[in-house]
Amino acid sequence: DAKTTQPNSMESNEEEPVHLPCNHSTISGTDYIHWYRQLPSQGPEYVIHGLTSNVNNRMASLAIAEDRKSSTLILHRATLRDAAVYYCILRDVSYNTDKLIFGTGTRLQVFP
């Protein structure tokens, strides 16, 4: 399973943009890049995913490097509710082997 590397923690002030990096130098051509977040005392929730092109949704944006060896989750205006652990995951769905392995994640603190 390809691995991801993320900083242990990051800080942001409310209403500022946040850029959460993820390195995945061993990514394969069939790996999709997924991001999940885990709010305190809750199960993880899906944020966004992509393959090669940058992606936007109502929660965030995902910027993927041209060589796909890194990606960045962008929260355009952080709120206190965005304080969570953010996980970057590579998802290879080769037939019957979708293990969905989590790494250690980045703990985001948001200050008022």
Added chain:
Amino acid sequence: NAGVTQTPKFRILKIGQSMTLQCTQDMNHNYMYWYRQDPGMGLKLIYYSVGAGITDKGEVPNGYNVSRSTTEDFPLRLELAAPSQTSVYFCASSQPGGPDTEAFFGQGTRLTVV
């Protein structure tokens, strides 16, 4: 719209006791997963299933067993509880068709073994 439901939410077990953590989903998802999360740590995959009758080990399967007799249910069995199994357990489900589908997680079961 229930999604993924886990029961119980909390449980205290004595060393050596056994129990089953229940997980059911109403989204007709083929893929289901069990994770454990120790305090301050990330999620570790225990077992997963790609469909009824098919299960496979994840990263930390020792001390656990699973079965998948229906699409909806994926129970996790602890046969001889040990203090090292004190953790929060999360169940998740996902649709195949690959990477274009998100996984949905339950709210977790907090288990303490004393």
